[in-house]
Amino acid sequence: xxxxxxxxxxxxxxxxxxxxxxxxxxxxxxxxxxxxxxxxxxxxxxxxxxxxxxxxxxxxxxxxxxxxxxxxxxxxxxxxxxxxxxxxxxxxxxxxxxxxxxxxxxxxxxxxxxxxxxxxxxxxxxxxxxxxxxxxxxxxxxxxxxxxxxxxxxxxxxxxxxxxxxxxxxxxxxxxxxxxxxxxxxxxxxxxxxxxxxxxxxxxxxxxxxxxxxxxxxxxxxxxxxxxxxxxxxxxxxxxxxxxxxxxxxxxxxxxxxxxxxxxxxxxxxxxxxxxxxxxxxxxxxxxxxxxxxxxxxxxxxxxxxxxxxxxxxxxxxxxxxxxxxxxxxxxxxxxxxxxxxxxxxxxxxxxxxxxxxxxxxxxxxxxxxxxxxxxxxxxxxxxxxxxxxxxxxxxxxxxxx
Numbered sequence: 173x174x175x176x177x178x179x180x181x182x183x184x185x186x187x188x189x190x191x192x193x194x195x196x197x198x199x200x201x202x203x204x205x206x207x208x209x210x211x212x213x214x215x216x217x218x219x220x221x222x223x224x225x226x227x228x229x230x231x232x233x234x235x236x237x238x239x240x241x242x243x244x245x246x247x248x249x250x251x252x253x254x255x256x257x258x259x260x261x262x263x264x265x266x267x268x269x270x271x272x273x274x275x276x277x278x279x280x281x282x283x284x285x286x287x288x289x290x291x292x293x294x295x296x297x298x299x300x301x302x303x304x305x306x307x308x309x310x311x312x313x314x315x316x317x318x319x320x321x322x323x324x325x326x327x328x329x330x331x332x333x334x335x336x337x338x339x340x341x342x343x344x345x346x347x348x349x350x351x352x353x354x355x356x357x358x359x360x361x362x363x364x365x366x367x368x369x370x371x372x373x374x375x376x377x378x379x380x381x382x383x384x385x386x387x388x389x390x391x392x393x394x395x396x397x398x399x400x401x402x403x404x405x406x407x408x409x410x411x412x413x414x415x416x417x418x419x420x421x422x423x424x425x426x427x428x429x430x431x432x433x434x435x436x437x438x439x440x441x442x443x444x445x446x447x448x449x450x451x452x453x454x455x456x457x458x459x460x461x462x463x464x465x466x467x468x469x470x471x472x473x474x475x476x477x478x479x480x481x482x483x484x485x486x487x488x489x490x491x492x493x494x495x496x497x498x499x500x501x502x503x504x505x506x507x508x509x510x511x512x513x514x515x516x517x518x519x520x521x522x523x524x525x526x527x528x529x530x531x532x533x534x535x536x537x538x539x540x541x542x543x544x545x546x547x548x549x550x551x552x553x554x555x556x557x558x559x560x561x562x563x564x565x566x567x568x569x570x571x572x573x574x
Contacts, residue, residue, distance in 0.1 A: 199225045199283050202262070205293035211381060212299045216268040220281030220291065225261040228283050232256060232266045235278040235292060241266065271297050273329065301328035301377035303387045308375065314365055316395035322360040324375030324387065332379040336360045339372035339388060367393050367421065367453055395453075396481030397422035399474065404487055408464045409494040416459040418474035418485050423453040426476040430459045433470025433489075464489070 202221030210216045222230060232241040240248045242256040255267045268275055276297045282290040307325030314320050326332040335356045338344060343351035347363035362369055370393040378384040400419045408414045420426065428448050430438040438444050443463060449456040457474045469491050475484040 197224050197226060198285050199223060199228050199289070201281075201283075201289070201291050205279075205281055205291040207294045207296070209296040209298060210271050212271055212273060212297050214271055216271050216275070216295050216297075218266045218279055218281070218293055218295075220264045220266075221262060222264065222281075222283060223262065225283070228285060230258075230264045231282045231284070232264075233280045233282060235280050237277075241279075268295070271295075273297050273299060297329070298379075298381045299327075299329040300381040300383060301326050301332035301379050301385050303375065303377055303385055305387075308387055309389050311390040311392070313392040313394060316366055316393050318365055320362050320365050320391065322362075322373060322375070322389055322391070324358050324360075324377070324389075326358070326375075326377035326385075328377070328379045328381065330379045330381075332377040334358045335376050335378075337374055337376065339374050344373075345369065362391075365391075365393055367395055367423065369393060370423070370453065392423070394423055394480060395421075397426045397476035397478060397483040399476060399483045399485040401474075401485045401487060404485075406487060406489050407492040408468075408489055409492050410464055410466065411494070412464045414461045414464050414468075414489070416461070416472055416474075416487050416489075418457040418476075418487070420455040420457060420474075420476040420483070421453050422455065422476055422478050422480075422483075424478050425450065425453075426455065426478040428455060428457050428474070428476050430457070431473040431475065433467070433472065435473075 200223050202223050205218060205220060208216045208218060218232075220230065220232075229244050231243045233239065234241060241251075241254050242248060245256060245258065247254055247256060253269045253271075255269070256265065257267065258264045264281065266279060266281075276295055278292050278294050280290050280292045282288055304325040304327060307323070309322045309324070312320060312322070322336070324334050324336070326334050333356065335354050336344065337354040343353055344355060344360075345351050345362075345366075345368060346355075347361070360373065360375075370391060372388055372390045374386045374388055376384060376386045398421050402417070402419075406414070406416065416430075420428065430446055432438055438446055438459065440446055443461065443465075445460040445462070447456075447458040447460070449458065455476065457476070459472065459474070461468060469489055471486045471488045473484050473486050475482065477483075
């Protein structure tokens with residue numbers, strides 16, 4: 173092997189005493205040298221187990237660069253991250269602190285036998301993923317209907333896998349209108365962008381080495397306003413409080429306003445209240461008329477305008493008759509009338525033998541409410557049962573005339 177030639181001259185001088193003893197038992201390795209995998213920045217440790225070392229010496233070498241690192245307990249290399257430890261003469265450990273990607277390679281534990289014996293192991297230095305900003309898309313603004321490609325470049329060892337998903341969850345609509353929750357690849361292509369594509373996307377890079385990293389890319393879609401009206405014809409009467417409403421979608425956010433039937437812009441005052449409620453690119457335009465007046469009958473117009481265009485909608489308010497007002501008798505009037513009927517009944521029944529029945533009605537005199545169906549029904553049942561139709565008629569006529 174190449175490292176053997178590199179150290180042979182050194183070993184002839186340094187290890188001569190061991191080679192001059194042909195009767196010494198040859199050392200042997202207790203087990204193969206184990207491969208090591210560490211994250212960049214961590215410490216890597218190779219341990220070489222040598223049985224029956226005797227007067228022989230142990231050295232550590234890096235095979236790809238043919239560099240002698242240590243001989244016995246002495247560090248030969250100028251790399252201050254390298255050190256060696258041992259337990260007795262059996263366990264010999266090579267330490268590589270603060271590992272770098274350049275430390276990746278084969279390392280050899282060698283004993284100066286003749287011929288030299290050795291075992292080798294591989295050091296794998298893994299690197300967590302990282303997203304390269306200069307090769308990755310930033311926030312983008314596009315017109316609705318155009319095509320867009322979001323790019324994400326990542327590095328790491330092993331090579332990272334890149335996937336895309338929406339930050340707020342939900343699905344991504346692809347060009348064939350197929351919806352997916354996530355998509356793999358360094359590029360996300362969207363054909364014929366719509367407002368539904370607008371939002372924040374996450375580019376996620378992972379390679380099995382923690383931590384997973386991501387970058388947030390916001391896609392903004394510009395489109396001109398659109399207006400929807402649920403009721404375009406509304407009936408109202410004078411003095412009524414009326415609420416008119418339009419729904420709009422636009423981005424950038426539009427300027428919104430209302431006009432009266434004679435095309436005058438409406439401002440907030442004692443009789444009109446104009447409100448605009450924003451929810452992302454969705455806008456609710458609301459006009460409250462506290463008291464409809466004669467000049468309010470006609471077409472009101474809701475208008476939304478942004479840098480890409482202007483759209484309006486019309487709501488026609490027509491006049492209807494005011495609904496009639498129904499007056500209900502007051503409780504006091506009904507109560508007084510009840511008292512008159514009860515007192516009349518008391519006079520008519522004063523001489524009757526059925527005292528409990530008469531006393532029962534007289535005792536509840538103050539509590540009868542003629543607006544109660546139950547009370548009224550109870551009263552009439554008593555009258556018809558005890559007095560007959562003729563007596564009831566006489567009582568009612570007498571009571572009402574009192």
